[in-house]
Amino acid sequence: MGKQRGIEILVGLFMATGFVALFFLAMQVSNLSAAVNSEGYRLTARFSNVGSLKARSPVSMAGVRVGRVEDVSFDKETYEAVVTIRIDPGVDTIPDDTFANVFTAGLLGEQYVSLEPGGSPEYLRDGDEIAHTQSALILEQMIGQFLFSKAGGE
Amino acid sequence: MLLDGLARLGRSGLGALERLGRAHLLLAGMLLGVGEILRRPGLLAAQVFNIGVLSMLIIGVSGLFVGMVLGLQGYYVLAQFGAAESLGVMVAASLVRELGPVVTALLVAGRAGSALTAEIGLMKATEQLSGLEMMAVDPVRRILTPRFFGGLIAMPLLAAMFSAVGVLGGYFVGVGLLGVDSGSFWSQMQSKVDFHEDIVNGVVKSAVFGVVVTWIALFQGHDSVPTSEGVSRATTRSVVHAALAVLGLDFVLTALMFGD
Numbered sequence: 001m002g003k004q005r006g007i008e009i010l011v012g013l014f015m016a017t018g019f020v021a022l023f024f025l026a027m028q029v030s031n032l033s034a035a036v037n038s039e040g041y042r043l044t045a046r047f048s049n050v051g052s053l054k055a056r057s058p059v060s061m062a063g064v065r066v067g068r069v070e071d072v073s074f075d076k077e078t079y080e081a082v083v084t085i086r087i088d089p090g091v092d093t094i095p096d097d098t099f100a101n102v103f104t105a106g107l108l109g110e111q112y113v114s115l116e117p118g119g120s121p122e123y124l125r126d127g128d129e130i131a132h133t134q135s136a137l138i139l140e141q142m143i144g145q146f147l148f149s150k151a152g153g154e
Numbered sequence: 155m156l157l158d159g160l161a162r163l164g165r166s167g168l169g170a171l172e173r174l175g176r177a178h179l180l181l182a183g184m185l186l187g188v189g190e191i192l193r194r195p196g197l198l199a200a201q202v203f204n205i206g207v208l209s210m211l212i213i214g215v216s217g218l219f220v221g222m223v224l225g226l227q228g229y230y231v232l233a234q235f236g237a238a239e240s241l242g243v244m245v246a247a248s249l250v251r252e253l254g255p256v257v258t259a260l261l262v263a264g265r266a267g268s269a270l271t272a273e274i275g276l277m278k279a280t281e282q283l284s285g286l287e288m289m290a291v292d293p294v295r296r297i298l299t300p301r302f303f304g305g306l307i308a309m310p311l312l313a314a315m316f317s318a319v320g321v322l323g324g325y326f327v328g329v330g331l332l333g334v335d336s337g338s339f340w341s342q343m344q345s346k347v348d349f350h351e352d353i354v355n356g357v358v359k360s361a362v363f364g365v366v367v368t369w370i371a372l373f374q375g376h377d378s379v380p381t382s383e384g385v386s387r388a389t390t391r392s393v394v395h396a397a398l399a400v401l402g403l404d405f406v407l408t409a410l411m412f413g414d
Contacts, residue, residue, distance in 0.1 A: 007199055010203055014206045015311060017210070017315060018206075018315055019314075020318075022314040025317055025353050028340070028344075029246045029353070030344065031346075031347060031349060
């Protein structure tokens, strides 16, 4: 009986270690600690081009992450990209004339939405749409324009 | 002459089909025996001990070294692109998605699968399985089922330990020795490694490998020729087949899970 009990204790220890390892992977390695915010409120913004923006890309103000992109869809009436953003609940003072840009982190980094607050005393509420947006800068387009203006200038 | 060749080909084809059929009958028998391990959880605990606890040392040490090597190699490549801060992503994603489940399965096939095959094969050779049957005890349920579920339970936990220790090994080399920033190591890792996409899929993968490795090991033992030569051949086949099955299945599972 003593041997059986020893085995059971060791197996229990083994399983506990396994679950601790899984927990470590879930909380420390993956984004689970950051992803499960179904709280907060939603805003939408329309862009004529979002580049490679995807769901779960960060949304930042002044370089600090204040939310995440929840969904990127296509509006077939206006041919625009509709980006749904979930803003953290603590950040509830975003003016309604805020400007939304799609920027790239670094030269080759991932794309994110940057919000630049305006000066309006009215704040955006759940379900509101950000009216002022600027599309992603597409590197090929910029190079094309640059070449075109060079050629035109001479 | 030609007919002889054809007959040989046909015989080997039929033999392979027969073996496949017997393997599936054995699997069905083991799955139907699940009631036995509910009645006697001690049998299951002993097998989790054999397969899991006794494999912890090799899994931990291998995980640490694989993580450290990933840290070193990843740093040299990433530093050329000025992206050494992404080391954490590289180490964690490759461990959690691929190396953790696959290397764990290969190590378990070598460390525990071969032992299972030899054990069952010797039980068959020394007619212990027939003895059990004489006493109206179903050897599949009593002997094979606990081993099968023991492997199924132990494998994902071992793979999780492998990945966790590997990430720590990569952290030790990357941050401790090579001077990658600790904050960006973790934060980039957390922003790029997805819980459902990467961690859950990795666990599913290793559970599938657990089923396959223990199933192959038990079948090879149960199906071995009951002589000392037969058992030794079965043990070799067990490791070779398990390794091939794991690597082949890994490709299929990766294509199914991570293909966007």
